[in-house]
Amino acid sequence: MGDIKLNLNPRMPSVPRPEDKTKINLRYMVIDPYVSIHIYWDEKSREVIYEVEEPLLSEGDKANLKRISDAMREVVNINMMEEEKTQENSLDYIEKTAKLIISELGLSIEQETFDKMFYYLYRNFIGLNEIEAMIHDYYIEDIECNGVGEPIYLAHRVFRNIKTTVKFHDLDTLSSFVEKLAQKSGKHISYSSPILDGSLPDGSRVNATYTTDISSKGPTFTIRKFTKVPWTPVQLLGFHELSPEMLAYFWIILQYQSNLMIVGGTGSGKTTLLNAIAFFIPQENRVVSIEDTREINLPRENWLPSVVRSGVTSGGVGEVDMFSLLRGSFRQNPDYVIVGEVRGIEASVLFQGMASGHASISTMHADSVDALIRRLETPPINLSPMLVNGLDVVAIVSHAIVNGRETRRLREIVEVVRVQADGTALTNTPFSWNPADDKFYFKKESKIFEKIGEKYGIPVEELQREFNTRTKLIYSMFQKKVFGYEEVQRIFNDYKKNPQEVLQRFQVSIA
Ligand SMILES: Nc1ncnc2c1ncn2[C@@H]1O[C@H](COP(=O)(O)OP(=O)(O)OP(=O)(O)O)[C@@H](O)[C@H]1O
Ligand SMILES: [Mg+2]
Structure with missing residues (x-):
């Protein structure tokens, strides 16, 4: 195991439903210690908002992360990743590869910054990108995306339907994300075969549609989270x-x-x-x-x-x-x-x-x-x-x-x-x-x-x-x-x- 600890199953707090919606304001960690969820009443839009709080990177750090990611995409051996059966091994592999790339690129990055970058590398290479945090949120039942530029909506166990601050901003990102969902569920989605019904490795159900037609809002997807072990x-x-x-x-x-x-x-x-x-x-x-x-x-x-x-x-x-x-x-x-x-x-x-x-x-x-x-x-x-x-x-x-x-x-x-x-x-x-x-x-x-x-x-x-x-x-x-x-x-x-x-x-x- 590498130096970095990423707890993907932190203890979830019990979330009571407040009598008064306008008083909702709570935070809980879903990927410890990097990502927490902030759920609050937004006075301006008069609704409950679900915000994913990820580590902040400076502009310079972001540029470095992009260079590392680009290089990583070149060297990461997909087959090797598939073989790294346990999550721990894949995390290890990502960490080692990133460190190697950093030294090859001659970058000097402080440990604290590296830790944050590591979260993003994990999220994008092993996890499900922008929605990885929601996947780890015990309280989420459904994750829904209705196209480019549309906020992702959730079914939350306590607050039911809530809007998130997360969006896919452009067609390319959303299309490749939907392709990733297909690949993770061992299926294929394309222009000619535009409907995906599958299950993700964790047992969740995924439905998606694929279109790259610029006149529509683009691909859509719904994930129904399911526990691997059924309830008794x-x-x-x-x-x-x-x-x-x-x-x-x-x-x-x-x-x-x-x-x-x-x-x-x-x-x-x-x-x-x-x-x-x-x-x-x-x-x-x-x-x-x-x-x-x-x-x-x-x-x-x-x-x-x-x-x-x-x-x-x-x-x-x-x-x-x-x-x-x-x-x-x-x-x-x-x-x-x-x-x-x-x-x-x-x-x-x-x-x-x-x-x-x-x-x-x-x-x-x-x-x-x-x-x-x-x-x-x-x-x-x-x-x-x-x-x-x-x-x-x-x-x-x-x-x-x-x-x-x-x-x-x-x-x-x-x-x-x-x-x-x-x-x-x-x-x-x-x-x-x-x-x-x-x-x-x-x-x-x-x-x-x-x-x-x-x-x-x-x-x-x-x-x-x-x-x-x-x-x-x-x-x-x-x-x-x-x-x-x-x-x-x-x-x-x-x-x-x-x-x-x-x-x-x-x-x-x-x-
Ligand atoms: N008794 C329960 N308490 C809390 N959550 C539950 C309960 N029963 C089901 N859920 C959750 O609600 C969600 C929907 O459940 P489920 O998929 O069983 O519904 P369904 O009626 O089969 O839906 P669909 O019509 O989409 O097939 C799941 O995330 C599940 O974990
Ligand atoms: Mg059902």
């Missing part, structure tokens, strides 16, 4: 997104291969919930997942992930779409098929799969069960009511303001009891969230438990008892602060093998 069910409980009963319910319905769809608006937390409750799919089940960009991340071995490959040529040669992937997946004889996001005609393959006994979990954009069913039954999807009937449970997630704070809640769990010939559905809503007191209610008996009971020959009382026991176990895990990915996974697996032992360990009495 117990963590979601910690955020108060849902209740222990709701989790125990998912645990049971997924054990008995029910068909579940998670719906909600954009960014409401559908994929996050899907990843978390996938912990409940029995370990021995074979799971196949299908999606546009890699977001599904399952804590299991018996899993075959596939990602849609978009056309390499304009004629679509090499293209593998959702429809054919899904059709192919059924031949792999999965116990569960997971579809990242259902949008179009692939829904018919999914529902036919359900009808022939392949359980599925998927997400779809819709705000209610009625809206969902309407979308499924009208063009372009056009499913028959009989096929829609295959769906067992719909979970509805949404953004919610609780005590003036932006949060996410699992608003309702709705069971599809029967879809009638006229296309309308009879439903049952066992769980719901009440915005008035921010509490979750268990309202009605589950109809799906009856269905499971019949299909598997289990008395409903037994399922009910199991539900109560698992609710207690999940709550006890939460109280004992058992949140981690591996820990949680192990406990669920142990429970499958030896429930008594796990219950004893968590001091849970059988309901």
Whole structure:
């Protein structure tokens, strides 16, 4: 390791949401000790601003940094960088190379200045340039750029949509930045293939468009930050997104291969919930997942992930779409098929799969069960009511303001009891969230438990008892602060093998 310390994961402070927006003024470090974020109310524009504070360089230092960067671009061996698997090695490599260049150019640079320059070299050669700081900000969910000269906008966990002071000032810089995003996600973007859907090495999702047409504002990009390690069910409980009963319910319905769809608006937390409750799919089940960009991340071995490959040529040669992937997946004889996001005609393959006994979990954009069913039954999807009937449970997630704070809640769990010939559905809503007191209610008996009971020959009382026991176990895990990915996974697996032992360990009495 070189002399320079760059802490890319400093401790994040907890950020409370102030009652009064005009009083917002806080600072936190995201790349220690070089970069901090300053979020403040700007009286002039009357809005909250997100400012990235990077080290200041004098004009002379900037000129030197440019000379060093130019030389570096010549000598940096890209292949070598790729091979430097660990971040530490790449940082080391950048530092050594920079020092070599400085001595070759005969520059004399003080250590303090070199340290600042080193940050910029890191940022531009290893990191994501102007937005590197935002990538390291735990509070950021989305990063959006709508073209040249446009401020970058963010979705912040606490302050929601805020404007930043960062812009891409010219077409060349923005174009090459978008090319960099493509290269980092192992894809290609160009004039003739102008749309990028990919994932960055840290697991974030990236979408970008490419145009170098001077009459438009140029390329655009959106980055949805994603944690590499998905949140566990117990963590979601910690955020108060849902209740222990709701989790125990998912645990049971997924054990008995029910068909579940998670719906909600954009960014409401559908994929996050899907990843978390996938912990409940029995370990021995074979799971196949299908999606546009890699977001599904399952804590299991018996899993075959596939990602849609978009056309390499304009004629679509090499293209593998959702429809054919899904059709192919059924031949792999999965116990569960997971579809990242259902949008179009692939829904018919999914529902036919359900009808022939392949359980599925998927997400779809819709705000209610009625809206969902309407979308499924009208063009372009056009499913028959009989096929829609295959769906067992719909979970509805949404953004919610609780005590003036932006949060996410699992608003309702709705069971599809029967879809009638006229296309309308009879439903049952066992769980719901009440915005008035921010509490979750268990309202009605589950109809799906009856269905499971019949299909598997289990008395409903037994399922009910199991539900109560698992609710207690999940709550006890939460109280004992058992949140981690591996820990949680192990406990669920142990429970499958030896429930008594796990219950004893968590001091849970059988309901
Ligand atoms: N319960 C939660 N608490 C805090 N943040 C959350 C929660 N659930 C999701 N998020 C964050 O919100 C962002 C959006 O979540 P996610 O991608 O799951 O939403 P989505 O509904 O699948 O969005 P899209 O419609 O774009 O597919 C992510 O950055 C995620 O980390
Ligand atoms: Mg999603």
